[in-house]
Protein backbone atom coordinates (compact mmCIF):
# COMPACT_ATOMS: atom_id res chain seq x y z
CA UNK A 1 0.00 0.00 0.00
CA UNK A 2 1.37 3.43 -0.92
CA UNK A 3 2.18 5.46 2.18
CA UNK A 4 -0.62 7.95 2.80
CA UNK A 5 -0.83 9.94 5.99
CA UNK A 6 -3.61 8.88 8.38
CA UNK A 7 -4.58 12.56 8.55
CA UNK A 8 -5.70 12.41 4.92
CA UNK A 9 -7.96 9.44 5.59
CA UNK A 10 -9.32 9.95 9.12
CA UNK A 11 -10.60 13.21 10.62
CA UNK A 12 -9.27 14.35 13.99
CA UNK A 13 -12.55 13.25 15.61
CA UNK A 14 -12.20 9.79 14.03
CA UNK A 15 -8.61 9.52 15.23
CA UNK A 16 -9.66 10.51 18.76
CA UNK A 17 -12.35 7.82 18.64
CA UNK A 18 -9.77 5.23 17.53
CA UNK A 19 -7.41 6.27 20.32
CA UNK A 20 -10.18 6.05 22.92
CA UNK A 21 -11.16 2.55 21.78
CA UNK A 22 -7.55 1.38 21.71
CA UNK A 23 -6.77 2.79 25.15
CA UNK A 24 -9.98 1.68 26.87
CA UNK A 25 -10.96 -1.53 25.10
CA UNK A 26 -7.86 -2.65 23.16
CA UNK A 27 -10.05 -2.43 20.11
CA UNK A 28 -9.64 -0.96 16.64
CA UNK A 29 -13.26 -0.29 15.61
CA UNK A 30 -14.13 -2.32 12.50
CA UNK A 31 -15.78 0.67 10.82
CA UNK A 32 -12.37 2.25 10.07
CA UNK A 33 -11.35 -0.56 7.74
CA UNK A 34 -13.77 0.66 5.05
CA UNK A 35 -11.91 3.92 4.42
CA UNK A 36 -9.63 4.66 1.44
CA UNK A 37 -8.03 1.48 0.07
CA UNK A 38 -10.25 -0.48 2.49
CA UNK A 39 -13.31 0.43 0.39
CA UNK A 40 -11.67 -1.18 -2.66
CA UNK A 41 -10.76 -4.23 -0.60
CA UNK A 42 -14.38 -4.53 0.55
CA UNK A 43 -15.69 -4.18 -3.03
CA UNK A 44 -13.35 -6.98 -4.15
CA UNK A 45 -14.55 -9.22 -1.30
CA UNK A 46 -18.20 -8.55 -2.18
CA UNK A 47 -17.59 -9.21 -5.88
CA UNK A 48 -15.70 -12.43 -5.35
CA UNK A 49 -18.38 -13.70 -2.95
CA UNK A 50 -21.17 -12.96 -5.41
CA UNK A 51 -19.25 -14.31 -8.39
CA UNK A 52 -18.29 -17.50 -6.58
CA UNK A 53 -22.04 -18.00 -6.14
CA UNK A 54 -21.21 -19.96 -3.00
CA UNK A 55 -24.61 -20.95 -1.71
CA UNK A 56 -23.39 -20.81 1.90
CA UNK A 57 -22.08 -17.27 1.71
CA UNK A 58 -24.27 -14.68 3.39
CA UNK A 59 -24.28 -12.40 0.34
CA UNK A 60 -25.87 -15.18 -1.69
CA UNK A 61 -28.20 -16.32 1.10
CA UNK A 62 -29.42 -12.76 1.53
CA UNK A 63 -29.78 -12.21 -2.22
CA UNK A 64 -31.86 -15.37 -2.66
CA UNK A 65 -34.07 -14.60 0.36
CA UNK A 66 -34.58 -10.99 -0.69
CA UNK A 67 -35.47 -12.02 -4.25
CA UNK A 68 -38.11 -14.38 -2.83
CA UNK A 69 -39.59 -11.84 -0.42
CA UNK A 70 -39.25 -8.54 -2.25
CA UNK A 71 -42.77 -8.54 -3.66
CA UNK A 72 -44.38 -9.02 -0.22
CA UNK A 73 -42.14 -6.28 1.19
CA UNK A 74 -43.48 -3.83 -1.37
CA UNK A 75 -47.02 -5.08 -0.82
CA UNK A 76 -46.58 -3.90 2.78
CA UNK A 77 -45.46 -0.44 1.66
CA UNK A 78 -48.27 -0.29 -0.91
CA UNK A 79 -50.83 -0.96 1.81
CA UNK A 80 -50.26 2.69 2.77
CA UNK A 81 -51.10 3.75 -0.79
CA UNK A 82 -47.49 4.40 -1.76
CA UNK A 83 -46.62 3.92 -5.40
CA UNK A 84 -43.22 5.64 -5.28
CA UNK A 85 -40.34 4.60 -3.08
CA UNK A 86 -37.46 6.20 -1.24
CA UNK A 87 -34.77 3.62 -0.47
CA UNK A 88 -32.48 4.57 2.42
CA UNK A 89 -29.55 2.14 2.44
CA UNK A 90 -27.57 2.29 5.69
CA UNK A 91 -24.11 0.69 5.66
CA UNK A 92 -24.41 0.57 1.88
CA UNK A 93 -21.11 -1.09 0.92
CA UNK A 94 -21.03 -1.04 -2.89
CA UNK A 95 -24.85 -1.04 -3.08
CA UNK A 96 -25.01 -4.55 -4.58
CA UNK A 97 -27.17 -6.06 -1.79
CA UNK A 98 -30.03 -3.83 -3.01
CA UNK A 99 -30.01 -5.22 -6.59
CA UNK A 100 -32.98 -7.61 -6.02
CA UNK A 101 -35.01 -4.61 -4.87
CA UNK A 102 -34.28 -2.47 -7.91
CA UNK A 103 -34.62 -5.43 -10.28
CA UNK A 104 -38.07 -6.10 -8.81
CA UNK A 105 -39.20 -2.47 -8.92
CA UNK A 106 -37.96 -1.87 -12.47
CA UNK A 107 -39.75 -5.00 -13.73
CA UNK A 108 -42.92 -4.98 -11.68
CA UNK A 109 -43.52 -1.34 -10.88
CA UNK A 110 -42.06 0.37 -13.96
CA UNK A 111 -43.95 3.62 -13.36
CA UNK A 112 -42.79 4.04 -9.77
CA UNK A 113 -40.61 7.05 -8.98
CA UNK A 114 -37.56 5.82 -7.09
CA UNK A 115 -34.78 7.37 -5.06
CA UNK A 116 -31.66 5.70 -3.71
CA UNK A 117 -30.08 7.34 -0.66
CA UNK A 118 -27.05 5.58 0.78
CA UNK A 119 -25.80 6.45 4.29
CA UNK A 120 -22.41 5.21 5.43
CA UNK A 121 -19.35 6.16 7.43
CA UNK A 122 -17.13 5.64 4.36
CA UNK A 123 -17.31 8.37 1.70
CA UNK A 124 -15.59 5.99 -0.73
CA UNK A 125 -18.32 3.37 -0.35
CA UNK A 126 -21.03 6.04 -0.57
CA UNK A 127 -19.58 7.06 -3.94
CA UNK A 128 -19.31 3.43 -5.14
CA UNK A 129 -22.90 2.56 -4.14
CA UNK A 130 -24.38 5.70 -5.73
CA UNK A 131 -22.49 5.04 -8.95
CA UNK A 132 -23.54 1.38 -9.14
CA UNK A 133 -27.23 2.06 -8.57
CA UNK A 134 -27.26 5.01 -10.96
CA UNK A 135 -25.48 3.07 -13.73
CA UNK A 136 -27.34 -0.19 -13.13
CA UNK A 137 -30.88 1.10 -12.64
CA UNK A 138 -30.89 4.83 -13.43
CA UNK A 139 -31.88 5.58 -9.81
CA UNK A 140 -30.19 8.19 -7.67
CA UNK A 141 -30.79 10.38 -4.63
CA UNK A 142 -28.64 11.89 -1.91
CA UNK A 143 -25.68 10.36 -0.15
CA UNK A 144 -24.84 11.13 3.45
CA UNK A 145 -21.89 10.31 5.68
CA UNK A 146 -22.91 9.26 9.19
CA UNK A 147 -21.47 7.13 11.98
CA UNK A 148 -24.23 5.08 13.61
CA UNK A 149 -22.20 4.85 16.84
CA UNK A 150 -22.66 8.60 17.31
CA UNK A 151 -26.44 8.58 17.43
CA UNK A 152 -29.65 8.66 15.43
CA UNK A 153 -29.74 10.20 11.98
CA UNK A 154 -33.20 11.79 12.08
CA UNK A 155 -31.72 15.10 10.88
CA UNK A 156 -30.68 13.30 7.67
CA UNK A 157 -33.84 11.25 7.11
CA UNK A 158 -36.05 14.30 7.65
CA UNK A 159 -34.54 15.93 4.59
CA UNK A 160 -34.53 12.66 2.58
CA UNK A 161 -38.24 12.08 3.14
CA UNK A 162 -40.41 13.07 0.13
CA UNK A 163 -44.18 13.58 0.01
CA UNK A 164 -46.07 10.56 -1.37
CA UNK A 165 -43.00 8.34 -1.33
CA UNK A 166 -42.89 5.28 0.92
CA UNK A 167 -39.61 5.05 2.87
CA UNK A 168 -37.83 1.71 3.07
CA UNK A 169 -34.78 1.64 5.35
CA UNK A 170 -32.22 -1.08 4.71
CA UNK A 171 -29.48 -2.48 6.93
CA UNK A 172 -28.25 -5.44 4.91
CA UNK A 173 -25.25 -7.77 4.74
CA UNK A 174 -25.42 -8.67 8.45
CA UNK A 175 -23.78 -5.32 9.26
CA UNK A 176 -25.68 -5.09 12.56
CA UNK A 177 -23.77 -8.24 13.66
CA UNK A 178 -20.48 -6.25 13.49
CA UNK A 179 -21.70 -3.33 15.59
CA UNK A 180 -20.47 -2.83 19.19
CA UNK A 181 -23.92 -1.84 20.52
CA UNK A 182 -26.61 -3.50 18.43
CA UNK A 183 -29.51 -2.67 20.73
CA UNK A 184 -28.66 1.03 20.71
CA UNK A 185 -28.21 0.97 16.93
CA UNK A 186 -31.72 -0.35 16.42
CA UNK A 187 -32.99 2.42 18.69
CA UNK A 188 -31.11 4.92 16.48
CA UNK A 189 -32.94 3.51 13.46
CA UNK A 190 -36.34 3.68 15.16
CA UNK A 191 -35.70 7.27 16.26
CA UNK A 192 -34.80 8.22 12.66
CA UNK A 193 -38.01 6.80 11.19
CA UNK A 194 -41.61 7.96 10.83
CA UNK A 195 -44.54 5.80 11.90
CA UNK A 196 -45.38 4.42 8.43
CA UNK A 197 -41.77 3.78 7.34
CA UNK A 198 -40.42 0.25 7.02
CA UNK A 199 -37.06 -1.17 8.09
CA UNK A 200 -35.49 -4.26 6.52
CA UNK A 201 -32.58 -5.94 8.30
CA UNK A 202 -30.42 -8.92 7.30
CA UNK A 203 -28.70 -10.98 10.03
CA UNK A 204 -26.77 -14.22 10.40
CA UNK A 205 -28.18 -16.94 12.61
CA UNK A 206 -26.35 -19.31 14.89
CA UNK A 207 -25.67 -22.90 13.97
CA UNK A 208 -23.34 -24.20 16.69
CA UNK A 209 -22.14 -27.05 14.49
CA UNK A 210 -21.01 -24.61 11.76
CA UNK A 211 -18.81 -22.52 14.04
CA UNK A 212 -15.56 -24.31 13.13
CA UNK A 213 -16.19 -23.86 9.40
CA UNK A 214 -17.09 -20.22 9.86
CA UNK A 215 -13.95 -19.55 11.88
CA UNK A 216 -11.68 -21.22 9.36
CA UNK A 217 -13.29 -19.23 6.55
CA UNK A 218 -12.44 -16.00 8.37
CA UNK A 219 -9.10 -17.23 9.57
CA UNK A 220 -7.52 -18.44 6.38
CA UNK A 221 -8.66 -15.89 3.89
CA UNK A 222 -5.93 -13.51 2.84
CA UNK A 223 -8.39 -10.82 1.71
CA UNK A 224 -9.95 -10.68 5.19
CA UNK A 225 -6.54 -10.11 6.78
CA UNK A 226 -5.84 -7.40 4.17
CA UNK A 227 -8.99 -5.39 4.86
CA UNK A 228 -8.55 -5.69 8.62
CA UNK A 229 -5.05 -4.26 8.29
CA UNK A 230 -6.35 -1.11 6.57
CA UNK A 231 -6.50 1.25 9.57
CA UNK A 232 -3.30 -0.19 11.09
CA UNK A 233 -1.44 0.46 7.84
CA UNK A 234 -2.74 4.01 7.51
CA UNK A 235 -1.36 4.58 11.01
CA UNK A 236 2.05 3.40 9.83
CA UNK A 237 2.05 -0.12 11.32
CA UNK A 238 3.25 -2.66 8.75
CA UNK A 239 1.32 -5.89 8.20
CA UNK A 240 4.43 -8.03 8.66
CA UNK A 241 4.41 -6.94 12.34
CA UNK A 242 1.07 -8.65 13.02
CA UNK A 243 -0.36 -12.13 13.25
CA UNK A 244 -4.12 -12.59 12.89
CA UNK A 245 -6.24 -14.81 15.11
CA UNK A 246 -9.95 -15.62 15.12
CA UNK A 247 -11.90 -17.12 18.00
CA UNK A 248 -15.50 -17.86 18.85
CA UNK A 249 -16.66 -16.17 22.05
CA UNK A 250 -19.33 -18.58 23.30
CA UNK A 251 -20.68 -16.29 25.99
CA UNK A 252 -21.39 -13.50 23.49
CA UNK A 253 -22.08 -15.89 20.59
CA UNK A 254 -19.71 -13.91 18.41
CA UNK A 255 -16.72 -14.50 16.17
CA UNK A 256 -13.86 -12.19 17.12
CA UNK A 257 -10.80 -11.22 15.07
CA UNK A 258 -7.57 -10.02 16.70
CA UNK A 259 -4.30 -8.54 15.42
CA UNK A 260 -1.32 -9.55 17.54
CA UNK A 261 1.86 -7.45 17.24
CA UNK A 262 5.14 -9.37 17.29
CA UNK A 263 6.95 -6.35 18.78
CA UNK A 264 6.14 -2.96 20.31
CA UNK A 265 4.93 -0.64 17.54
CA UNK A 266 4.80 3.10 18.19
CA UNK A 267 2.42 5.23 16.16
CA UNK A 268 0.99 8.76 16.26
CA UNK A 269 -2.75 9.10 16.61
CA UNK A 270 -4.70 12.36 17.09
CA UNK A 271 -1.36 14.05 17.71
CA UNK A 272 -0.47 11.64 20.57
CA UNK A 273 1.90 8.69 20.87
CA UNK A 274 0.35 5.27 21.11
CA UNK A 275 2.09 1.89 21.34
CA UNK A 276 0.69 -1.42 20.12
CA UNK A 277 2.35 -3.66 22.67
CA UNK A 278 4.10 -6.88 21.74
CA UNK A 279 1.79 -9.92 22.08
CA UNK A 280 -1.18 -7.80 23.30
CA UNK A 281 -4.15 -8.70 21.04
CA UNK A 282 -6.06 -5.81 19.46
CA UNK A 283 -9.64 -6.72 18.66
CA UNK A 284 -10.51 -5.55 15.15
CA UNK A 285 -13.63 -7.46 14.25
CA UNK A 286 -16.73 -9.04 15.78
CA UNK A 287 -19.61 -10.82 14.17
CA UNK A 288 -22.52 -11.90 16.33
CA UNK A 289 -24.61 -14.96 15.45
CA UNK A 290 -28.23 -14.65 16.51
CA UNK A 291 -30.86 -17.12 17.52
CA UNK A 292 -34.25 -16.12 16.11
CA UNK A 293 -35.47 -15.37 19.66
CA UNK A 294 -32.54 -13.09 20.44
CA UNK A 295 -32.96 -11.16 17.19
CA UNK A 296 -36.71 -10.74 17.68
CA UNK A 297 -36.07 -9.60 21.28
CA UNK A 298 -33.66 -6.88 20.11
CA UNK A 299 -36.32 -5.50 17.77
CA UNK A 300 -39.03 -5.54 20.40
CA UNK A 301 -36.87 -3.84 23.04
CA UNK A 302 -35.85 -1.18 20.51
CA UNK A 303 -39.53 -0.29 20.01
CA UNK A 304 -40.29 -2.08 16.73
CA UNK A 305 -43.24 -4.15 15.61
CA UNK A 306 -42.13 -7.07 13.45
CA UNK A 307 -44.15 -7.52 10.29
CA UNK A 308 -42.16 -10.29 8.62
CA UNK A 309 -39.46 -12.60 10.00
CA UNK A 310 -38.20 -14.99 7.38
CA UNK A 311 -35.23 -17.35 7.37
CA UNK A 312 -33.17 -19.11 4.71
CA UNK A 313 -33.77 -22.80 4.12
CA UNK A 314 -31.25 -24.06 6.66
CA UNK A 315 -31.95 -21.27 9.14
CA UNK A 316 -28.59 -19.59 8.53
CA UNK A 317 -29.81 -16.16 7.61
CA UNK A 318 -32.80 -14.01 8.53
CA UNK A 319 -34.54 -11.03 6.97
CA UNK A 320 -36.68 -8.97 9.33
CA UNK A 321 -39.19 -6.36 8.15
CA UNK A 322 -40.30 -4.05 10.94
CA UNK A 323 -42.02 -0.77 11.72
CA UNK A 324 -41.82 1.58 14.68
CA UNK A 325 -44.38 0.30 17.21
CA UNK A 326 -47.19 2.72 17.95
Ligand SMILES: C[S@@+](CC[C@H](N)C(=O)[O-])C[C@H]1O[C@@H](n2cnc3c(N)ncnc32)[C@H](O)[C@@H]1O
Pocket residue numbers: 030031034046090091092093094095097119120121122125146147148149171172173174175178
Ligand atom coordinates in the same frame (compact mmCIF):
# COMPACT_ATOMS: atom_id res chain seq x y z
C1 LIG B 1 -20.00 -5.51 6.30
S1 LIG B 1 -20.12 -4.07 5.27
C2 LIG B 1 -21.67 -4.41 4.51
C3 LIG B 1 -21.91 -3.59 3.29
C4 LIG B 1 -23.17 -3.93 2.53
N1 LIG B 1 -24.37 -3.66 3.32
C5 LIG B 1 -23.09 -5.36 2.08
O1 LIG B 1 -23.87 -6.18 2.58
O2 LIG B 1 -22.26 -5.67 1.21
C6 LIG B 1 -20.46 -2.82 6.46
C7 LIG B 1 -20.86 -1.47 5.89
O3 LIG B 1 -21.30 -0.61 6.95
C8 LIG B 1 -20.51 0.56 7.03
N2 LIG B 1 -20.35 0.87 8.47
C9 LIG B 1 -19.72 0.12 9.39
N3 LIG B 1 -19.82 0.69 10.61
C10 LIG B 1 -20.54 1.83 10.44
C11 LIG B 1 -20.98 2.87 11.32
N4 LIG B 1 -20.68 2.85 12.62
N5 LIG B 1 -21.71 3.89 10.81
C12 LIG B 1 -21.99 3.93 9.48
N6 LIG B 1 -21.60 2.98 8.60
C13 LIG B 1 -20.89 1.95 9.07
C14 LIG B 1 -19.22 0.22 6.31
O4 LIG B 1 -18.55 1.34 5.81
C15 LIG B 1 -19.73 -0.72 5.21
O5 LIG B 1 -20.23 -0.04 4.10
